[in-house]
Amino acid sequence: MSTFALGRSPSITSAVGAISRLPTLLRDHERTEAVLVIFDAALASAGIVSRVMDTLSRADIHGRALMLPAGEPNESIIRAMLDPLLAEPPQAIVCIGGGSVMDAGKLIACLCHGGEDISAYRLAARALPTRQALLICVPTTAGTGAEATTTSVIAQDDGIKNWFWHDGLKPDLVVLDPELTVGLPAQFTAETGMDALVHAIEAATNANATDANNMFALRAVSLVESNLLRAVQNGADLEARSGMQEAALLAGLAIDNAGTAVAHNIGHALGSLAQVRHGRAVTIGMCATMDWCMEDHETVYDGVAAAMNVETHLLSRAFGQLAVRAGVSLTLDAALTPDALCAQMMQPENMAMARSNRRPIREEDFLRLARYTLDLTAPPLAAAV
Secondary structure, eight states: OOOOOOOOOOEEEESTTGGGGHHHHHHHTTOOSSEEEEEEGGGTTTTHHHHHHHHHHHTTOOEEEEEEOSSSOBHHHHHHHHGGGSSSOOSEEEEEESHHHHHHHHHHHHHTTOOSOGGGGGGGSSOOOOOOSEEEEEESSSSOOGGGOSEEEEEOTTSOEEEEEOGGGSOSEEEEOGGGGTTSOHHHHHHHHHHHHHHHHHHHHSTTOOHHHHHHHHHHHHHHHHHHHHHHHOTTOHHHHHHHHHHHHHHHHHHHHHOOOHHHHHHHHHHHHHOOOHHHHHHHHHHHHHHHHHTTOGGGGHHHHHHTTSOGGGHHHHHHHHHHHHTOOOOOSSOOOHHHHHHHHTSHHHHHHHHTOSSOOOHHHHHHHHHHHHHHTSHHHHHHO
8 A cells, every 4th residue: 555645736728729718717717807917028029928918808808917037037026026016916817938937926926915025935934825816827838847836946136046835836727838839949948848857757766756646757758758859859840849748747746746856956056056047957967866866776767767768777878868869958167166066955945855865865975966967067978978
């Protein structure tokens, strides 16, 4: 007999052109008078902002557009976006964009009716206010899985990334429309897709993994294996784009139930120290540590290997080769020392991920894994993976 718990899933609408159903979803939930739509600013040039807002207007939905500034959001940006909302909070918040937009919008949805400063909720130091606004996420990338999780990751103003946990951060509704991802450049398609794969692998193999949750995780692995290179090589392949959206969402559900592990520990440390984009950072972390994690735990990875159509002892190499074939760079531009990376890996905001690792990470292992990571990212080795 096994013991497990699975969290709720948002209600999911998935189809080519599904964004056109947004007014119906809002009407079904009786939220038509004060709808805030938070966009990635880059979507304006793609015509998505005007398309969505015109669709709402024609349906007599009273919507207001708010653009998230370019780059990864920090707490100051969240404060600035929240300030005008506190006097007249929205009935519904729709987040349209990548992981940054969804992470920011999810927190804004919890804080727009009041509460303490955002910094008070870092690492769940205190519970976020109960969300009152309907929350809808519409991802335009396929990787972070933020549309399916009870977490947000937002940087402090000094660049250090923090986690926020609360059930209210999980959206009520998710709209998956592969057409919205068609304009995503190949590089970002690759990096976000590898992020989904790392999510799925870690959820399926860490200390919290369960057979029940692996239904989500291993299906996500299989979908990435089948669709990532197709989506990178032909951005207009709607079938591949749809497969990657499904993979990202399922991997998001998987990590919401089981968490991640050391690849994410390293990835968040690299993001904080060197502003490495998340998908590339966790891919580096996985390439650097998978062999070490598999020592004496190889059978745990059998399901992942089967989903990737390789033998288990070849899994680590297959993962690295997929990353390189997709075009994800494993080199680092920043000059980091093993001691600096090790110290960041051991910071409180990153330790929960390390503690979830299937192979226990002792204190002396952190420096070893930091060295593995920086050795891997030296140009001659990274090119040879």
